[in-house]
Amino acid sequence: IAEIKGGHDEGLDRLGQNLVVRGWVRTCRVQSSITFIEVNDGSCLSNMQCVMNDDAEGYDQVLSGSVNTGASVCIEGILVKSQGSKQKVELQIEKLIIVGQCDPISFPIQKKRASKEYLRTIAHLRPRTNTFGAVMRVRNALAYATHKFFQENGFVWIASPIITASDCEGAGEQFCVTTLFPSSREGHNSGVSDIPSTKDGLVDWSQDFFGRPAFLTVSGQLNAETYATALSDVYTFGPTFRAENSNTSRHLAEFWMIEPELAFADLDDDMACATAFLQYVVRYVLENCKEDMDFFNTWIEKGIIRRLSDVAERDFVQLTYTDAIELLLRANKKFEFPVKWGCDLQSEHERYITEDAVGGSPVIIRDYPKDIKAFYMRENDDGKTVAAMDLLVPRVGELIGGSQREERLEFLENRLHELELNKETYWWYLDLRRFGSVPHAGFGLGFERLVQFATGIDNIRDAIPFPRSPGSAEF
Ligand code: 4AD
Numbered sequence: 001i002a003e004i005k006g007g008h009d010e011g012l013d014r015l016g017q018n019l020v021v022r023g024w025v026r027t028c029r030v031q032s033s034i035t036f037i038e039v040n041d042g043s044c045l046s047n048m049q050c051v052m053n054d055d056a057e058g059y060d061q062v063l064s065g066s067v068n069t070g071a072s073v074c075i076e077g078i079l080v081k082s083q084g085s086k087q088k089v090e091l092q093i094e095k096l097i098i099v100g101q102c103d104p105i106s107f108p109i110q111k112k113r114a115s116k117e118y119l120r121t122i123a124h125l126r127p128r129t130n131t132f133g134a135v136m137r138v139r140n141a142l143a144y145a146t147h148k149f150f151q152e153n154g155f156v157w158i159a160s161p162i163i164t165a166s167d168c169e170g171a172g173e174q175f176c177v178t179t180l181f182p183s184s185r186e187g188h189n190s191g192v193s194d195i196p197s198t199k200d201g202l203v204d205w206s207q208d209f210f211g212r213p214a215f216l217t218v219s220g221q222l223n224a225e226t227y228a229t230a231l232s233d234v235y236t237f238g239p240t241f242r243a244e245n246s247n248t249s250r251h252l253a254e255f256w257m258i259e260p261e262l263a264f265a266d267l268d269d270d271m272a273c274a275t276a277f278l279q280y281v282v283r284y285v286l287e288n289c290k291e292d293m294d295f296f297n298t299w300i301e302k303g304i305i306r307r308l309s310d311v312a313e314r315d316f317v318q319l320t321y322t323d324a325i326e327l328l329l330r331a332n333k334k335f336e337f338p339v340k341w342g343c344d345l346q347s348e349h350e351r352y353i354t355e356d357a358v359g360g361s362p363v364i365i366r367d368y369p370k371d372i373k374a375f376y377m378r379e380n381d382d383g384k385t386v387a388a389m390d391l392l393v394p395r396v397g398e399l400i401g402g403s404q405r406e407e408r409l410e411f412l413e414n415r416l417h418e419l420e421l422n423k424e425t426y427w428w429y430l431d432l433r434r435f436g437s438v439p440h441a442g443f444g445l446g447f448e449r450l451v452q453f454a455t456g457i458d459n460i461r462d463a464i465p466f467p468r469s470p471g472s473a474e475f
């Protein structure tokens, strides 16, 4: 359907062609001897209006009441000029086959608009709605544009591992990997209750990756760094996991992250790359997902097209962390979390900065206090701050977190020591500083937050096909 409707003059160039449409019935209206069936195949938001006379093959399906919302159909016909004003072309049906029936009473997707909360409980059927179809097509376009941007700029894609022994962010928010041994223990059937235990009966989750501790990765950065210090610019794009028990509209336990790593680069190069990347992907969806973006602009967030166009055109505001704190202290506003130099910025602070202080533009904040940032960030000459940057956008807050990495062995060893992190775990990471170290920098962009930003979807659980958050891993 996208191919036809997206063609020259919304399909008029293909009049008279014999076509087959396979998809799901959205509506069926019987008007005396003419029946109108709207079919959607998920390739675009538009339906194909299919018109059936009572002498067409398969009309008995209409008579028997099988052409219901949700049923899957295969329709053959001829593309003709539409009499209606809503579309330029329609399919004159020659043959209709019901591929899969759908009971109109029990089908959970009804014409009446369902809440997003309800749709989350039927995550297997919500892709049949306009909103989720549109979100997933835009998500797909953003993924494609991501690879396109980095490939066109000479970056090499690196697959970072999902199972790892190190905690990149040092925040202790990792899920543990464990093994189930269903066949080796008598009296147990396989299943989740069959958990491994030590001799004294205690479960030791931490040693269970073939006798060693292993975790699901929180970030592919450290692995990306090893390849950046060999292949120059690289990027990863894959799933990452955080065991943070936070029920917010911007946190998931499983999310996808895009992590470029630039060799022979400093924080300014990193910020320039983040800006160019964000502008590129935003421009890409504006140009290539027009129908879906119009839908979001009307139904999800009024004005989103204007807002995204501004992002694609304008320079982003840059502030140091110290400036941002000053700005918050001067704000004529009482925050729930008090502001002082050294504090982490909370979402209320981020919202004030992006939405009130700079009037709705992305903001990059740099040079954060080293005590609130990860061990690998490069210390600035003041000894108090590190070369870190966060890119904040209105509504979503932190979209990107990045930094210049500490490439000096001595500084890095001292930092691990100060933070009481185990040097042995990071022996290979330290090797990168021993053998041909280079200044390098990178960032991580939360892909679902980008989907939120680009579609206007409020809750991050609606920006991924199957959200994983506390209490939801059913589908
Ligand atoms: O700021 P973070 O924790 O940075 C890192 O992981 C670095 N190692 C990245 C790097 O420099 N290569 O996470 C990066 C981004 C955040 O800005 C946010 O967009 C997203 O990942 N993010 C989450 N998205 C959804 N759910 C969560 N629980 C997230 N935690 C972080």
Ligand code: MG
Pocket (backbone or CB within 6 Å): 398, 400, 401
């Ligand atoms: Mg961060």
